[in-house]
Amino acid sequence: MSLPPHPSSSRRSRLDAYQSLDSRSPTTTPTLSPPLQPFAKRVDSFTSSSSLLSLDSPYLGANRPLSFGEQKLTSSKFTLPHNHMLYLTPDFKEDDDELHMPEPKGQRLGIERDGDFASWRGFVNLGALTLVIVAWIALFAGYPIIYHFTSHRWTNLGAFNLGGTNGTGQVPIMPFHFAVIDPDTPPSAYSKPSWNDPSTSMELVFSDEFNVDGRTFYPGDDPYWEAVDLHYWETNNLEWYDPAAITTQAGNLVITLEAKETHGLDYQGGMMSTWNKFCFTGGYVEANVSLPGLNNVAGLWPAIWTMGNLGRAGYGASLEGMWPYSYDACDVGTVANQSVNGVPVAATINGDAGNGGVLSYLPGQKLSRCTCQNANDDPSKGLLVHPGPKHGDGTFVGRSAPEIDMFEAQVGGGDVPTGEVSQSAQWAPFNAGYIWQNTSTNEVIANPSISVQNTYIGGITQQATSVVTNTDQNCYEGVLGCYSIYGFEYVPGFDNAYITWVSNNQISWTLNGAGLAADAAVEISARPVSQEPMYIIMNLGMSHNFGPVDLPEIPFPVHLKVDYIRVYQRADQKNVGCNPEGFPTIDYINQYAEAYNNPNLTTWVGDYQQTFPGNSFLGQC
Incomplete structure (x- = not known):
């Protein structure tokens, strides 16, 4: 077995070879042997040895010996020039040396500098780095801080719903374009002329087009609307109101009434409102509606209506002594039964025939102008007895929860059953015999051929000013399913106050405020058209209190569909919010929050165990 040469002897042999090569004559060209072919005998598994060598070998057929000419040609490719060692010194300059010089910029030109202090490239790099850092x-850091101070907290208290404390009049900023004016509202609807004075323009202040399908209205789901979960016992309804009955579909709000056992009742319907979230004072509110069921089957009670924010529909304790008062005087009109010891006599006769002719069973106006002036002055109680404000004479402004109805739909019971809407306002205290001053000047019916005064004018709990108007008989779910525009425009207060109702996009009738003037027979003063911030309510239910209910013929399930709802106000009379300066509500509602959030408290005194403030007219101060 032979050993490899010693490393030192190997290096000497190579050095001797180079020196011998360099000492040769410049004309002498040494030759090198062709490279060995270590893979010449490797055979592809798909190719024969002979074909592989003949086709793929770069050496012109490695399976045969090279001829003398081929050897010369091949050796010439590997011949080195005699002075090739000259190119291996650092002093030898080649054409591409400039690309590999590491000297600083300018040194090769004889200039000693490290580069420009400022350059466009530097600025761009620095700017990009700054942007990334920012x-x-x-x-x-910035986003969490901004979110903390601008986001709105979700809770299930109606006064503090998704979007913030709407009861204060704030406008919530919502994802999914929940703005106070729906972005889907067409620009052509941003303004419209007043119904009472077409020369005056009104501007859109609120709208909901219901174009986003699948909305729900459980507490906390929506910035403006909240559905209730309760039995509307006040009118002995046959159904339970459940939030599951309300959604949006195909560009409509849809409220479903169906034969479905819910909470021990045989039917399930829905009611939702903007209570303590969106309110308005004065202006015009309209809705485009397709009515449920058929135009000739009685029993359904679809409605869109409004109420003062100090009373929450369905929450009895919040309504006792509040609904349907609209009064700002201190007299017998503020007391229980609208009388003291049987005086005035007119309050004891010609009233509700089903209750011995008595005019009123109301408990009195809880937050009246007669409230003791020092009612809020006892810090030991820690209670806000009256929400305020006060008049210049120190008396409180009379506060309440009035009601104005856009419509309540019904089917008339004449020879030919016909679809109708009752458009009304409810009042307290009451006129003698519930008869208001409905002269032709104060009660203006636009088309007597389709509109007549309602035969129902009042009872022991309310006085009604109402006109019934035939509807478009095609605009029912079970007929053609078309839509009709309903609404009302009003100016609050006493002087020049009015309410004008609209049915099928036409004026149906107008109530002028003078019709609610003082009534000497019952010793009451004038009642104003509601000055309270009003919220919107929509519902679909049934009740024998409202009229006959033909259960076998109602084609359950039935649906109230609302295409949109919009509110307009005059540019110089805009008043949006549930806590306006002149008629605050939020502090009072917060003080008595349970009355506004617990539907099982049916009365203020009995269930909630609160008291009415002292009344100066009764000598209680």
């Missing part, structure tokens, strides 16, 4: 800071 973006990261904004994302991980």
